[in-house]
Amino acid sequence: MATGIRDRVAIIGMGCSKFGELWDKGAEDLMVEAFEEALADAGIERSQIEAAWMGNALDDINIGNSALPLAHALRLKTIPVSRVENMCATGTEALRAAVYAVAAGAIDFGLALGVEKLKDTGYGGLPLRTKGLANDLWMPYGSAPGTFAQLAGAYSARHGIGAADLKRAMAHVSWKSHQNGALSAKAHLRKAVDMETILKAPMIADPLGLFDCCGVSDGAACAIVTTPEIARSLGIANPVTVKAIQLSASHGWETGYGEWDGASVRNTQVAAQRAYAEAGIRDPRSELSLTEVHDCFSVTELATMEDLGLSDEGRATFDILDGRYDRSGAIPCQTDGGLKCFGHPVGASGLRMAYEVYTQLNERAGERQLAQVDFGLTHNLGGAPFNSVAAVSILGRLN
Amino acid sequence: MTQTAGSITAVGSYLPLLRLDRAVAAKALKHFGLGGRQAGHRAVAGWDEDALTLAVEASRTLVATPPARVVFASTSAPFIERAHAGVMVDALALPRATRTSDVAGSRRCAVSALLDALLAGQDTLVAAGERRSARPGNAAHFSFGDGGAAVRTGTDGPAQLVGWASVSHDLLDSYASHEHDTPYASEERFVRDVASARIISPTIMAACTMAGIEPHAITQAAVHEPLSGMWKDVARQTGATAPNHATTLSAAAGDLGAAHALFALALAFDAAQPGDHVLLAGFGSGCDALVFRVDAPVAGAAEARAMLATGQVFSDTIHFLSLTGAIDLDFGVRSETEQKAQATVIERHGRDTIGFIGGRDMAGNVQFPKSLVPVRPDAEGHEPMADVRLADLTATLKSVTADRLNFTPDPPFWFGLVQFDNGARVPMELTDSNPEGFAVGDPLIMRLRIKSRDKRRGMRTWFWKAAPAARPALATDGEG
Numbered sequence: 001m002a003t004g005i006r007d008r009v010a011i012i013g014m015g016c017s018k019f020g021e022l023w024d025k026g027a028e029d030l031m032v033e034a035f036e037e038a039l040a041d042a043g044i045e046r047s048q049i050e051a052a053w054m055g056n057a058l059d060d061i062n063i064g065n066s067a068l069p070l071a072h073a074l075r076l077k078t079i080p081v082s083r084v085e086n087m088c089a090t091g092t093e094a095l096r097a098a099v100y101a102v103a104a105g106a107i108d109f110g111l112a113l114g115v116e117k118l119k120d121t122g123y124g125g126l127p128l129r130t131k132g133l134a135n136d137l138w139m140p141y142g143s144a145p146g147t148f149a150q151l152a153g154a155y156s157a158r159h160g161i162g163a164a165d166l167k168r169a170m171a172h173v174s175w176k177s178h179q180n181g182a183l184s185a186k187a188h189l190r191k192a193v194d195m196e197t198i199l200k201a202p203m204i205a206d207p208l209g210l211f212d213c214c215g216v217s218d219g220a221a222c223a224i225v226t227t228p229e230i231a232r233s234l235g236i237a238n239p240v241t242v243k244a245i246q247l248s249a250s251h252g253w254e255t256g257y258g259e260w261d262g263a264s265v266r267n268t269q270v271a272a273q274r275a276y277a278e279a280g281i282r283d284p285r286s287e288l289s290l291t292e293v294h295d296c297f298s299v300t301e302l303a304t305m306e307d308l309g310l311s312d313e314g315r316a317t318f319d320i321l322d323g324r325y326d327r328s329g330a331i332p333c334q335t336d337g338g339l340k341c342f343g344h345p346v347g348a349s350g351l352r353m354a355y356e357v358y359t360q361l362n363e364r365a366g367e368r369q370l371a372q373v374d375f376g377l378t379h380n381l382g383g384a385p386f387n388s389v390a391a392v393s394i395l396g397r398l399n
Numbered sequence: 400m401t402q403t404a405g406s407i408t409a410v411g412s413y414l415p416l417l418r419l420d421r422a423v424a425a426k427a428l429k430h431f432g433l434g435g436r437q438a439g440h441r442a443v444a445g446w447d448e449d450a451l452t453l454a455v456e457a458s459r460t461l462v463a464t465p466p467a468r469v470v471f472a473s474t475s476a477p478f479i480e481r482a483h484a485g486v487m488v489d490a491l492a493l494p495r496a497t498r499t500s501d502v503a504g505s506r507r508c509a510v511s512a513l514l515d516a517l518l519a520g521q522d523t524l525v526a527a528g529e530r531r532s533a534r535p536g537n538a539a540h541f542s543f544g545d546g547g548a549a550v551r552t553g554t555d556g557p558a559q560l561v562g563w564a565s566v567s568h569d570l571l572d573s574y575a576s577h578e579h580d581t582p583y584a585s586e587e588r589f590v591r592d593v594a595s596a597r598i599i600s601p602t603i604m605a606a607c608t609m610a611g612i613e614p615h616a617i618t619q620a621a622v623h624e625p626l627s628g629m630w631k632d633v634a635r636q637t638g639a640t641a642p643n644h645a646t647t648l649s650a651a652a653g654d655l656g657a658a659h660a661l662f663a664l665a666l667a668f669d670a671a672q673p674g675d676h677v678l679l680a681g682f683g684s685g686c687d688a689l690v691f692r693v694d695a696p697v698a699g700a701a702e703a704r705a706m707l708a709t710g711q712v713f714s715d716t717i718h719f720l721s722l723t724g725a726i727d728l729d730f731g732v733r734s735e736t737e738q739k740a741q742a743t744v745i746e747r748h749g750r751d752t753i754g755f756i757g758g759r760d761m762a763g764n765v766q767f768p769k770s771l772v773p774v775r776p777d778a779e780g781h782e783p784m785a786d787v788r789l790a791d792l793t794a795t796l797k798s799v800t801a802d803r804l805n806f807t808p809d810p811p812f813w814f815g816l817v818q819f820d821n822g823a824r825v826p827m828e829l830t831d832s833n834p835e836g837f838a839v840g841d842p843l844i845m846r847l848r849i850k851s852r853d854k855r856r857g858m859r860t861w862f863w864k865a866a867p868a869a870r871p872a873l874a875t876d877g878e879g
Contacts (some may be wrong), residue, residue, distance in 0.1 A: 021722075059498035121732075122732045123731065123732040123733050125804050128733070128736050128805065128806070130737065133740070133741050133744040134744050134747070134748045134768075136738070136740070136851065136860075137740065137744070137748055137752045137845070137850065137860055137862060138752050138767075138768070138815035138825075138850065138862045139826060140826055140827060140828045141736070141805060141812070141828075142800075142802055142805055143802050143805035143812075144804075144815045145800075145802065145804055146800050146802030146805055146812065146814060149800035149802070150798035150799065150800055150816065151798070152796065152800075153798055153799055153800070153838070154798040154816075154839060156839070157839045157840065160419045171626060194846050203801075203803055204802075204803055205800045205801065205802040205803060205804060205805075205811075206800050206801040206803075206811075206836075208800075224723040251774070252553070252770075252774040253774060253776060255816065255824060255825070255826050256767075256824060256825075257764065257766070257774050257775060257824065258774065258822045258823070258824045259776075262797050262798040262816055287772065344652045353836065357842055386798075386816060388828060392800070
């Protein structure tokens with residue numbers, strides 16, 4: 001009988017590059033920057049890493065396929081390296097692979113590194129991807145903001161929330177993230193923005209304005225994992241451990257079967273419930289100290305608060321406006337600025353979320369540091385609300 | 400009359416949503432001394448419409464039972480080598496055993512094909528679609544219109560062919576070629592004199608003679624004029640007194656090329672009473688004139704009239720130039736998307752895709768596309784699926800956005816989740832937005848449109864897009 005991975009794997013080192021429009025840095029620079037920080041943090045030798053997983057969603061943008069770019073950049077000599085890709089959930093997928101390998105007892109030290117070099121596309125936003133030659137014959141070519149904007153109208157219709165109230169709550173989501181991003185030295189966008197500016201921003205995909213959309217960034221983040229026993233042997237008395245990593249993926253139900261209301265992301269709901277069960281969390285509203293969720297768009301964060309069970313159905317709009325998820329609120333969300341302001345180098349984002357929770361758990365967050373941090377949740381969403389991969393992980397301390 | 404000819408059983412028609420206000424748009428050319436005095440509207444195809452989609456839309460009401468033969472007629476067909484009639488068979492979900500052919504070469508081609516079908520007594524769908532290009536400043540840029548028209552023939556229809564005549568005459572009134580793909584027109588006075596006196600009028604006279612009637616006995620006419628106002632010359636020369644619905648159509652929508660005479664015929668049928676004689680004349684490199692005796696209302700005729708009364712007027716010149724391909728706006732790097740379609744994939748999925756054929760699983764759930772294992776949550780394995788065509792079903796919008804980041808030749812890019820009344824659900828592109836845009840809960844119908852255009856390889860694919868169930872009434876400003 002499977003028992004899950006709760007407390008079977010410790011994170012002993014994490015690193016994160018500066019995120020942003022890094023015209024002078026390539027993927028190699030980003031990977032080395034994140035890795036060297038993690039390696040120093042872990043206090044182990046490079047040669048002790050036995051296997052590595054590289055998360056990269058858009059291999060054609062100056063990175064290349066397979067995980068060989070990682071092996072080359074870090075000069076990982078002959079160890080197994082694998083590329084994982086699961087759209088925007090790629091970063092967590094890389095972490096999951098390394099964690100599972102350690103939990104399985106296959107290796108003692110594993111590396112998970114996510115990287116993306118998006119600003120070599122030559123334009124803003126994510127590139128338009130083919131959906132496969134057969135799907136291209138019929139499936140809409142929507143942009144990322146276009147796919148997530150669909151949540152808004154469906155949410156309004158489902159819960160009877162007026163467009164103006166929803167827009168204001170969405171703006172608050174972005175306002176809060178800008179407040180937090182301004183305190184994150186490595187964040188892409190570090191400028192606080194007032195509500196009126198957010199509300200009056202040019203429309204990208206109705207009703208998402210410019211400030212409802214996250215930045216598209218270059219960046220890398222990584223984690224070095226081992227067993228709690230080895231962590232202790234390295235002098236880490238109470239290491240950060242993985243309480244849960246769960247993933248749920250669409251099988252076509254949302255778009256192909258007439259049940260989904262379009263106002264929520266079922267995979268987030270499912271992955272969250274599995275993660276709570278794996279982590280032993282009974283009441284996430286009182287037990288979670290913070291969340292780092294996939295706020296690719298403000299409305300995504302809004303819906304996610306309900307999908308994670310942190311707001312009652314139909315109430316996230318009001319909880320957000322009440323400041324429940326502000327840094328000073330009951331369950332702070334995106335203390336580092338989130339995708340919105342820290343940035344969204346796709347393959348790195350899941351690991352960047354873990355990096356912030358890890359940083360908070362180790363009380364290294366400086367001005368952003370929360371008073372009490374026991375459990376932190378990351379929510380890393382790939383695809384679109386109607387065809388998604390949701391990864392939810394929970395980190396805490398061993399004791 | 401010794402030859403037994405067939406009859407028309409029904410007609411179909413289609414115009415794009417947009418109508419250019421010619422008079423306002425022409426002001427943009429005033430500086431250049433071009434544009435002339437304009438009036439009326441020009442039907443303008445959306446970026447995602449072409450001769451094929453326009454012909455298919457005109458045909459949709461005519462294929463409740465499959466015809467034996469499909470003829471596609473156009474002078475602006477997108478492919479040089481690829482039969483559009485064959486694509487129509489798939490788009491209309493007709494049997495592959497349907498006989499098909501494309502006709503082209505002159506604006507008259509659809510009328511010629513109709514005459515051939517009637518003389519053969521065939522059950523034939525003759526479908527014309529036209530989206531012709533012209534250079535800005537050329538009179539044709541305003542006088543042309545985009546649209547489709549179709550006719551179903553048989554042996555027991557309400558409109559019986561009772562007289563006909565043809566003249567072949569290589570008159571260079573206007574031509575287009577591979578080397579000059581927009582119209583090159585001759586002097587109007589020359590065309591007006593020769594076309595009426597030597598081509599159109601004699602042909603009409605001959606057809607009336609065969610029908611055993613005098614031209615003044617014609618009560619409704621659908622005579623394709625080479626130039627506006629020429630019906631007066633023809634009427635004077637022949638003694639005809641009937642209103643020419645082709646003139647009305649030119650003013651309201653433009654010259655629809657190969658589709659023009661067939662569309663005007665539908666308007667003429669709508670105005671006709673049982674017992675009336677209706678004249679149809681196609682022009683281009685000669686003339687075909689057909690006289691019909693109308694015994695009963697012709698199905699689809701009233702819808703053609705209604706088609707003229709709905710639409711959306713615009714007068715933005717740059718918008719017009721872009722939609723007609725007269726200028727190539729630089730949409731930037733985001734427009735550099737790869738849209739290559741593979742023949743192998745089209746071979747496997749093309750017919751079901753362009754036919755919008757979904758599947759009904761063993762439990763009765765309908766889905767698109769079909770799959771081996773149904774999407775139904777309690778499906779446990781491979782199930783057979785029965786074909787279900789979604790193209791003619793109504794639906795409701797479940798979620799939607801106006802995407803202003805994604806490239807489309809006519810922003811914004813509308814798309815959303817479409818819930819069909821039969822339970823099927825499909826993420827789809829939306830088209831023909833009303834001025835107020837789309838909203839959750841909107842009722843929708845399906846339209847065949849261009850899905851992707853691969854300009855580098857000269858390739859395009861088609862799929863269905865969801866459109867508002869109703870079009871706005873056309874704001875009338877006094878002209879036809």
